[in-house]
Amino acid sequence: MTLKSHDRLEELFRRVFNDYALVLRDRMTAADVEGWDSIAHINLMFSIEQEFGIDFERDEFARFTDIGDLKRLLEAKLAQ
Amino acid sequence: MSEQRTSSGGRIGGEGRDAAACLKLANDSHRSGNGPAAIGWLKRVTQFGDDFVSWQSAASLLARVRETHTPPAKRTVKVALLGSYTTAQMASLLPLAALAFDMDLEVYEGPYGAYRQEIINSIGPLYEADPDFVVIAVHEGEVAFPQIGGKPEDLDAELSRWTSLWDILKQRVSARIIQHNIAIRPDSPIGHVAASLEGSRYRMLQDLNSRLGLEAGERVAILDCERLASLIGKRRWFDDRYWYFSKQGVSLEALPLLVRHTAALIAAELGLTRKCVVVDLDNTLWGGVIGEDDLSGIRLGDGPHGEAFVAFQEYLLELKRRGILLAVCSKNNEMDARLPFERHPDMRIKLDDVAVFLANWAPKPENLTTIAERLNIGLDALVFVDDDPVEREIVRLSLPEVAVIRLPDDPAYYVRAVSESLLFEARLFTQEDAQRTEQYRARAQIAELESSASTLEEFYTSLEMRAEIAPIDGFHLPRVVQLIGKTNQFNLTTRRHSRATVEAFLADQEYVHLYLKLRDRFADHGLVGVLIARRIGDLLDIDTWLLSCRAIGRTAEAAMLGGLVVEAQMRGCTRLRGTYIPTTKNAVVSDLFSRFGFRLVEEQARKTVWECDVAALDPSGSQFIERVVGRDDAEVA
Numbered sequence: 001m002t003l004k005s006h007d008r009l010e011e012l013f014r015r016v017f018n019d020y021a022l023v024l025r026d027r028m029t030a031a032d033v034e035g036w037d038s039i040a041h042i043n044l045m046f047s048i049e050q051e052f053g054i055d056f057e058r059d060e061f062a063r064f065t066d067i068g069d070l071k072r073l074l075e076a077k078l079a080q
Numbered sequence: 081m082s083e084q085r086t087s088s089g090g091r092i093g094g095e096g097r098d099a100a101a102c103l104k105l106a107n108d109s110h111r112s113g114n115g116p117a118a119i120g121w122l123k124r125v126t127q128f129g130d131d132f133v134s135w136q137s138a139a140s141l142l143a144r145v146r147e148t149h150t151p152p153a154k155r156t157v158k159v160a161l162l163g164s165y166t167t168a169q170m171a172s173l174l175p176l177a178a179l180a181f182d183m184d185l186e187v188y189e190g191p192y193g194a195y196r197q198e199i200i201n202s203i204g205p206l207y208e209a210d211p212d213f214v215v216i217a218v219h220e221g222e223v224a225f226p227q228i229g230g231k232p233e234d235l236d237a238e239l240s241r242w243t244s245l246w247d248i249l250k251q252r253v254s255a256r257i258i259q260h261n262i263a264i265r266p267d268s269p270i271g272h273v274a275a276s277l278e279g280s281r282y283r284m285l286q287d288l289n290s291r292l293g294l295e296a297g298e299r300v301a302i303l304d305c306e307r308l309a310s311l312i313g314k315r316r317w318f319d320d321r322y323w324y325f326s327k328q329g330v331s332l333e334a335l336p337l338l339v340r341h342t343a344a345l346i347a348a349e350l351g352l353t354r355k356c357v358v359v360d361l362d363n364t365l366w367g368g369v370i371g372e373d374d375l376s377g378i379r380l381g382d383g384p385h386g387e388a389f390v391a392f393q394e395y396l397l398e399l400k401r402r403g404i405l406l407a408v409c410s411k412n413n414e415m416d417a418r419l420p421f422e423r424h425p426d427m428r429i430k431l432d433d434v435a436v437f438l439a440n441w442a443p444k445p446e447n448l449t450t451i452a453e454r455l456n457i458g459l460d461a462l463v464f465v466d467d468d469p470v471e472r473e474i475v476r477l478s479l480p481e482v483a484v485i486r487l488p489d490d491p492a493y494y495v496r497a498v499s500e501s502l503l504f505e506a507r508l509f510t511q512e513d514a515q516r517t518e519q520y521r522a523r524a525q526i527a528e529l530e531s532s533a534s535t536l537e538e539f540y541t542s543l544e545m546r547a548e549i550a551p552i553d554g555f556h557l558p559r560v561v562q563l564i565g566k567t568n569q570f571n572l573t574t575r576r577h578s579r580a581t582v583e584a585f586l587a588d589q590e591y592v593h594l595y596l597k598l599r600d601r602f603a604d605h606g607l608v609g610v611l612i613a614r615r616i617g618d619l620l621d622i623d624t625w626l627l628s629c630r631a632i633g634r635t636a637e638a639a640m641l642g643g644l645v646v647e648a649q650m651r652g653c654t655r656l657r658g659t660y661i662p663t664t665k666n667a668v669v670s671d672l673f674s675r676f677g678f679r680l681v682e683e684q685a686r687k688t689v690w691e692c693d694v695a696a697l698d699p700s701g702s703q704f705i706e707r708v709v710g711r712d713d714a715e716v717a
Contacts, residue, residue, distance in 0.1 A: 039169065061325055
């Protein structure tokens, strides 16, 4: 993932979770971020779609296990 | 993300900042413990547009801020949200949307999809929550019409499924009901034929919406989701992916629009609608600058710009016809500013339409304060409309109570900007609303007379006031409920009784209730006073006593007390008791009871209780107000 996309994703996470000190790491999971529950997950995925102009497919929605995974998924979609 | 919406008209919001910047500032304020500032920035986030990502983030921060800080609000409102689909996001966004309408809103969210069970079960969290409003948020899937071949009785059955839920709620709670109507999916399998084929699902759903509106009556307000879905576009309102992901009946993208309208409707139901629109002149009511371009040089009437300004003026006049006051605040020489009103053939607004006209070189916040004072309304009743972003920001910073509409650059979108602010939503449209400008203009004239009469007595006498005082009846009930809901200043107890409660008072023999209508030689002020008292043995205990702000300072309170004294004598009551509950707005009546000779019998931090012997009071009321019956001026007292 490009540095620019990483920064955009990080900035988006900070906004969505209201944590401007949040640093996005590849091994991070939902358990590491305060407030990341199932509803927040839907909101987050929608926010990522809006920010990057992509549409997740149904099975992609919950497929990633950590942030590194999400970034690879996003990269693949952006390359399409 | 939000740029796509800039063409759809300006909205109230900050200048030179964006939603993300306001969010960041809200977070900084929250972290440094400054709750009020955080809330101020969060309110601004909602004013840049209906971008879900910003809204969601602001809403979750607001939930945290509210743990320690209560948002400044005219009213605290408890809303029960019952849905047929996932309502978690709606529940979280509603308190945020409420900020723009001066409400502190709390939500009880019913369990997923269980709106019907929640209403039917007589015990349970819905009824324990004791809400002020019940929102029934439902989607098309709840309606069981076939695609073709539906019968009239199917429609009746469907309608009664909804009205029976309303009936149950009406019996069990005093809350008002907000019913979503059905946003109709645009993908009918039979295409255009659906519009003309009797019994098609498409037509049946349209009929259902229309019948729901007809059945709604006083206790139910329809939230017109079908209109909102059309407004934002049905491709955007419905997002099937998110329906399958997580049962979002309305797309997340459309939710800010929906909750903003919900909050506006609740605010309107509570009488929190803004009362006065204050407009600038140059480049707001016409194109160009009158002081430089002269009468023939300003753009008004012909050409695309000129027509847009005419349309905007006509829209403002429609607001005025609905009872919204119109005021002018312009940096101009007064002579120049008046010229188009007097001489321009395409000017729609006339000087007579304007309740207060201020054209001078004073700072606008100063003039806005003057306008509020002259009209005897709060700054929080004003909406400021100006094309100049600098003026808007100055007003926003120095008078945060004033709502500021961010006009777009193109006058073609002025109407949309004001309309989409939702600051003038109406609920109960009363006769008094329509007469309001006349009355306020009369007030301004009276202010002049007041300074010319040498004594207050002379002044009161010169007004030639007449009052009609009578028991509240069904005909006057809507106005009485409206006044109970919104009167802040002359209001001894500020008890916001619901319509149902007032109806119960009227049916109860132990309650004495009076309304007062006031006229003078300048205007008919309509129903401006309400007094409700409960009989306890030989005592009459005043539950509610209020006077609309336009009738303050006229001795109307003495007339009302006189009316109560007569009632007390007829019922053999020998004592009156009154309670004063102080609020931030009602200091004007803090000494009311002592002025009438009541003695203090109980003093607590939050209220004082006063009593007086009926024999010590004057049943004739005010010597300056003649009591009349109805409209025929027959004298009774």
